[in-house]
Structures are given as C-alpha cells and as structure tokens.
Amino acid sequence: GAMECAVDAQSLISMSLMKIHSSRTQRGGIKLHKNLLVSYVLRNARQLYIKEKYAEIYRMQQYEEVMAVCSGIQELDPLEPLEPQGAEDAEPEQPYYRSCCMEDQFSQNCNKTTVLDLDTHVVTTVENGFLHQDCCCAAAPQCAPGAAARKRKVDSAACSPDAEEPSDYTAGRKRLKREECSGADCSPDASNISNLISIFGSGFSGLLSRQADLEQVCSKQALASLGAWTRAIVAF
Amino acid sequence: MAGVAGGNDFQWCFSQVKGAIDEDVAEADIISTVEFNYSGDLLATGDKGGRVVIFQHEQESKNRPHLRGEYNVYSTFQSHEPEFDYLKSLEIEEKINKIRWLPQQNAAHFLLSTNDKTIKLWKISERDKRAEGYNLKDEDGRLRDPFRITSLRVPVLMPMDLMVEASPRRIFANAHTYHINSISVNSDHETYLSADDLRINLWHLEITDRSFNIVDIKPANMEELTEVITAAECHPHQCNVFVYSSSKGTIRLCDMRAAALCDRHSKFFEEPEDPSSRSFFSEIISSISDVKFSHSGRYMMTRDYLSVKVWDLNMENRPVETYQVHEYLRSKLCSLYENDCIFDKFECCWNGSDSAIMSGSYNNFFRMFDRNTRRDITLEASRESSKPRATLKPRKVSTGGKRKKDEISVDSLDFNKKILHTAWHPKDNVIAVAATNNLYIFQDKIN
Numbered sequence: 199g200a201m202e203c204a205v206d207a208q209s210l211i212s213m214s215l216m217k218i219h220s221s222r223t224q225r226g227g228i229k230l231h232k233n234l235l236v237s238y239v240l241r242n243a244r245q246l247y248i249k250e251k252y253a254e255i256y257r258m259q260q261y262e263e264v265m266a267v268c269s270g271i272q273e274l275d276p277l278e279p280l281e282p283q284g285a286e287d288a289e290p291e292q293p294y295y296r297s298c299c300m301e302d303q304f305s306q307n308c309n310k311t312t313v314l315d316l317d318t319h320v321v322t323t324v325e326n327g328f329l330h331q332d333c334c335c336a337a338a339p340q341c342a343p344g345a346a347a348r349k350r351k352v353d354s355a356a357c358s359p360d361a362e363e364p365s366d367y368t369a370g371r372k373r374l375k376r377e378e379c380s381g382a383d384c385s386p387d388a389s390n391i392s393n394l395i396s397i398f399g400s401g402f403s404g405l406l407s408r409q410a411d412l413e414q415v416c417s418k419q420a421l422a423s424l425g426a427w428t429r430a431i432v433a434f
Numbered sequence: 435m436a437g438v439a440g441g442n443d444f445q446w447c448f449s450q451v452k453g454a455i456d457e458d459v460a461e462a463d464i465i466s467t468v469e470f471n472y473s474g475d476l477l478a479t480g481d482k483g484g485r486v487v488i489f490q491h492e493q494e495s496k497n498r499p500h501l502r503g504e505y506n507v508y509s510t511f512q513s514h515e516p517e518f519d520y521l522k523s524l525e526i527e528e529k530i531n532k533i534r535w536l537p538q539q540n541a542a543h544f545l546l547s548t549n550d551k552t553i554k555l556w557k558i559s560e561r562d563k564r565a566e567g568y569n570l571k572d573e574d575g576r577l578r579d580p581f582r583i584t585s586l587r588v589p590v591l592m593p594m595d596l597m598v599e600a601s602p603r604r605i606f607a608n609a610h611t612y613h614i615n616s617i618s619v620n621s622d623h624e625t626y627l628s629a630d631d632l633r634i635n636l637w638h639l640e641i642t643d644r645s646f647n648i649v650d651i652k653p654a655n656m657e658e659l660t661e662v663i664t665a666a667e668c669h670p671h672q673c674n675v676f677v678y679s680s681s682k683g684t685i686r687l688c689d690m691r692a693a694a695l696c697d698r699h700s701k702f703f704e705e706p707e708d709p710s711s712r713s714f715f716s717e718i719i720s721s722i723s724d725v726k727f728s729h730s731g732r733y734m735m736t737r738d739y740l741s742v743k744v745w746d747l748n749m750e751n752r753p754v755e756t757y758q759v760h761e762y763l764r765s766k767l768c769s770l771y772e773n774d775c776i777f778d779k780f781e782c783c784w785n786g787s788d789s790a791i792m793s794g795s796y797n798n799f800f801r802m803f804d805r806n807t808r809r810d811i812t813l814e815a816s817r818e819s820s821k822p823r824a825t826l827k828p829r830k831v832s833t834g835g836k837r838k839k840d841e842i843s844v845d846s847l848d849f850n851k852k853i854l855h856t857a858w859h860p861k862d863n864v865i866a867v868a869a870t871n872n873l874y875i876f877q878d879k880i881n
C-alpha cells in the first residue's frame with residue numbers, strides 16, 4: 199500500500215539526490231536545513247552501499263583465490279580427471295555463488311572469463327556475453343559445469359586428512375596478498391581493496407571528509423557509478 | 435488548574451472553528467503560526483499568504499456565565515508580501531513563520547511578525563471616535579475653498595463604529611542571509627532576538643538600522659557544515675539568557691553577559707544516542723523543531739520528530755521527561771522520507787501552570803501529556819466532532835496486529851492532515867489548534 203517502501207541503499211541514494219535537485223527550484227530558495235538532513239541520509243545510504251559492494255568484492259576475491267588454488271591442485275595431480283557428477287551433489291560451500299553457475303539455464307549465457315594471475319595478482323575479466331550482477335561468473339575462472347565439478351573436488355578433498363592444507367594455503371595466500379599490496383607497484387585493483395580495508399578499519403566520520411579518499415581508491419569496476427553521485431552534492 | 439482530560443472532573447470540548455469548510459484548500463490559507471497574547475485575550479494567526487488574523491475574546495454573556503466567551507475576528511491585515519531578491523534571483527516567501535506578542539503597555543497592542551527575511555512590528559489600535567467639524571476640509575475630506583471659510587470652529591470628537599487599525603511601526607530588514615526560523619521577545623521588553631539557520635541577532639525594538647549578531651555558527655568552508663540552528667528563545671525572566679536548538683538534537687544555553695559573541699555556550703544539553711535504534715534517518719528524527727521555556731523558567735521543552743522532551747536547566751546530560759508522540763511511525767520512516775513528511779516541523783507548548791504539554795501529530799490528531807499524573811490523551815480536530823460544546827472523544831492508533839473498534843490503523847492515517855501549530859491560553863484551559871487552513875478552539879467543560 200501507500201506505506202510500503204524499499205529500504206535499500208540504492209533507492210535512498212537516488213531519492214535523496216532527487217530531493218536535493220528539486221530543492222533548487224523550490225519557491226523561497228534552497229532550504230539549508232532540509233538539504234543538510236537529506237545529505238545525512240545520502241551519506242548513511244552511501245556508507246551502506248559501499249560496505250555491501252566491498253563485501254561483494256571481498257567474497258568474489260575469496261572465491262577467485264579458492265578456484266585458483268583448486269586449479270593449481272588439479273594441475274599437480276593429472277591422474278584424477280574431472281568428471282561431471284550429478285546435480286544433487288552440487289552443494290556449494292558459499293551460498294553466494296549458487297545463483298547462476300550451478301544452474302544449467304544460465305550457464306550457457308555466462309561467457310565471462312576471469313583470470314587471476316597468481317604471480318602478479320592481477321585480475322582480468324573478459325566480457326563476452328550476458329552479464330549477471332550477482333553472477334559468480336564475474337569471479338569464477340571459468341563458467342561451465344566444469345567449474346562445478348572443480349568445486350566439488352575441493353569438497354571431497356576437504357573431507358580427506360589433507361583438508362587443512364588447502365584452506366591454510368588459501369588463507370596464507372590471502373595474507374600474503376594484503377601485505378604485498380601496500381606498495382605503489384601493486385595492481386590497482388588489489389591495492390584498492392587493501393585501502394578500503396584501512397578506511398573501514400578507521401571508521402567513517404564527518405559528512406564529506408572521506409569523499410575525496412573514496413573517489414581515489416574506489417575500484418572502477420565496482421564503484422565507478424558512485425563517482426557521479428558524489429559529484430552531484432555541491433555545497434549550496 | 436487541570437491539564438489533561440480523563441477522569442470525572444475534566445474534559446475537552448469543542449468551542450469554535452474558523453476558516454473555510456471547502457475541501458479544496460488554497461495554499462495561501464494554510465495557517466503557519468498561532469499565538470495567544472500575554473493575557474489570552476487576543477489570539478493571532480499567520481498564514482502562508484502573509485496575512486495575520488487576530489481574534490479577540492468576547493466577554494462571557496451574562497445569561498450563560500458558565501460558558502466561556504468566544505473568539506471573534508478583531509483585525510485582519512496583510513503583514514508580508516512576496517518579494518524578489520534580484521541579486522540572488524530568489525523569491526522570498528510571504529509566509530508568516532512566527533508571531534510574537536509584546537507585553538501590553540498602553541491601550542494599543544503590539545506584535546512582531548516575521549517571514550524568512552524581514553521582521554515587522556505591528557501596532558494594533560482601536561479607534562472609536564472621530565473628529566468632526568474641521569475648518570479646512572469638509573466631512574468627506576475634500577478641501578474647502580479658503581475663500582468660502584468665513585468663521586472658525588473647534589472640531590468635536592464624535593463616537594463612531596469601532597475600527598481596529600493595524601499599522602507597521604518598525605521594519606527590521608536585511609539582517610538575515612538565511613531563513614528566519616524564530617523570534618523571541620526578551621523579558622526586558624526592549625530587545626528581542628531573531629534566529630536563522632546559522633546566526634542569531636539581537637535587536638532593540640526602537641532601532642531598525644542595526645542589530646547585534648550574538649551567535650554565528652557558519653563554518654569558514656560551507657562544505658564543513660554539519661548542523662544548523664532550528665529554534666531559539668529568550669528566557670522568560672532572565673533577560674541575559676537564551677537557548678537555541680540545533681539540527682543535531684542539541685540545545686545550547688547562552689549568557690549574554692559572558693561575551694559579546696555567544697558562540698561558546700554556558701550549558702550544552704544533549705541526550706546520548708541509543709545505538710540500537712540507529713537507522714538511515716537517525717539524524718533527521720533527532721533534529722529539534724521547537725524549543726520552549728516553561729513559564730516558570732526552570733524547565734524547557736524540545737520537540738523532535740517522534741517525541742517531546744522536558745529538560746531541567748540544571749541537568750545537561752539527559753532530559754527529565756520524555757513523551758512519545760507517535761512512536762508507531764518509527765517503522766515507517768522510509769515512507770515518510772519519501773513523501774517529505776519526515777521534515778515536518780512540529781511545535782510544542784506548555785499550559786499556564788506548566789503541568790501539561792501539548793504537541794501535534796498527523797490525521798489532525800494532537801497529543802497532550804499531564805506531567806503529574808503521567809496520563810496522556812490523543813484528540814482530533816475534525817469537523818465531525820464540531821458540534822457546540824461537544825466533548826472530544828479520545829482517539830487511539832492501533833499499533834499491534836489486532837485493531838480494536840474505534841481505533842485507527844497506522845496505514846489509514848492521513849499524513850496530509852498535520853497539526854504543526856498549537857497554542858495554549860496562558861491562564862485558562864483554552865487551546866487553539868491549527869489544522870491546515872482551519873483554526874479550532876477547544877476549552878474545558880467543568881461538570
């Protein structure tokens with residue numbers, strides 16, 4: 199009914215920007231008080247949006263590393279060929295990735311290929327088809343039933359006495375990645391993530407104080423659209 | 435003096451309603467401020483069209499002394515006109531933001547009225563005599579031919595029908611860059627303050643070409659702006675003390691003896707935020723829309739979007755009383771943000787003895803809280819319950835799942851019918867409630 203409203207960050211951001219824009223043509227001039235309050239909502243919504251986007255990037259990053267480790271393990275053991283198994287075995291560890299890769303109807307549309315270079319930590323994505331926003335394909339090395347099979351391989355490996363090794367290895371690689379990315383020679387994407395970590399660690403404060411920082415470090419891949427939004431808030 | 439309805443000895447009943455019945459409300463007729471004068475004899479309203487209407491209390495009729503007299507129109511005048519600031523290409527609204535009466539010192543009445551930029555002092559005086567028998571002009575005002583005048587006479591004062599005249603005596607202009615939200619007459623009856631979003635000025639009532647800036651919170655860089663002034667009021671007895679509230683939910687008390695510029699407060703009132711209730715809209719709903727000292731001067735009351743708080747001036751870290759006006763709206767804040775209702779600025783007022791407080795809500799509901807008994811009541815200003823001396827029925831908003839009979843659900847509330855402005859007679863149990871373009875007057879009925 200009339201009282202329903204979507205309380206998600208994105209709609210609040212656009213609603214707030216509309217209010218700021220329409221206030222400029224209101225009779226009596228810009229109401230400073232109202233615009234200040236609207237900018238607080240904008241800041242709150244943007245903070246949440248950035249956190250959610252960051253969490254998404256982080257999850258994708260985790261998945262990439264897991265998949266990279268898996269492919270590394272596969273290469274070491276050529277005696278175990280991949281064999282696609284029944285769909286009923288396809289229980290993903292992380293539910294986030296279930297959305298399209300695990301479902302046959304989408305797999306033929308997913309033509310993104312993302313490659314993680316383990317030496318340089320550079321992530322490159324080749325877009326050659328249908329894009330799903332929440333698609334795990336954006337992070338997966340290869341979007342095919344094969345990917346599902348590889349994932350299941352991890353699961354079965356995890357049940358073995360050697361289960362600890364892969365996860366430790368993954369964690370170790372993650373830590374290594376963070377430490378390496380403090381210098382200027384890091385790839386833009388990886389260093390952006392670590393900078394975001396440092397920002398979140400210190401917390402957000404002030405109305406626009408972090409705006410400049412964010413515009414510098416935000417990864418274009420995930421946060422480019424926000425740049426336009428922040429520029430829209432000009433002091434009145 | 436009893437405060438709130440309930441119990442055998444006290445009930446609110448309808449007295450009068452002023453304004454058009456028409457469903458189609460003209461924007462200019464929307465009442466924007468309501469204020470009783472010091473005696474309660476006069477009741478002034480200002481509207482969005484820049485008009486001021488003053489009602490006067492008629493004497494009780496001798497036939498029915500147990501009924502209070504009615505308020506009838508005493509004077510109507512155009513206080514402010516729309517203006518255009520050519521330098522900034524901005525239109526200045528004629529809407530009357532506030533009216534404040536001056537204490538009566540002679541036969542005439544004086545009030546201050548303000549729009550966003552200009553404050554005016556109006557003199558309202560009665561004329562019931564007219565001079566007749568002038569030498570140089572005849573009765574309809576035309577000049578007489580000097581050659582025709584052959585004799586000299588003394589003009590005589592003759593009675594005439596009562597005429598109430600309003601004339602602007604002072605115009606206090608060009609002192610505010612931002613929108614004026616408050617004016618307050620000082621207890622010295624010589625000065626008054628005016629507040630806009632970022633500054634507060636002190637004026638002398640006789641001097642219009644200059645004012646003293648006593649508070650300035652404008653940052654050097656406007657991008658660093660984090661709060662604005664939302665209301666200000668002079669202390670009722672101490673002419674050196676005033677308070678101002680902010681959009682961050684804080685109140686600062688300042689002493690004008692301490693320094694010429696009162697940027698540093700003497701007292702700082704703030705209640706720590708409850709972290710569990712944090713939402714996107716926390717800043718908006720904590721913004722204070724009104725601040726009023728109690729008549730005693732010992733307490734002050736603040737109104738934010740969902741509640742009214744009473745503060746003891748001697749305790750800065752939290753209010754002594756908190757009253758929920760419409761807590762059921764907390765889960766609807768997103769919709770209220772979407773339709774802009776969350777920016778509505780509700781006022782609040784004390785009764786004459788400071789034992790009760792009142793503030794408005796939506797659906798033409800208004801709420802009263804008795805500070806002693808802790809009872810509260812919700813009443814409605816509606817044409818349906820507008821029979822003369824009809825007792826007002828308490829209303830209830832159902833918040834749970836099951837709606838009882840006579841209750842109204844939150845989703846059925848009409849958010850276009852908002853009671854932002856209410857006033858309580860300084861001595862009696864008479865209240866004036868502004869419902870869009872109608873003014874309702876309610877009074878007590880003592881059985």
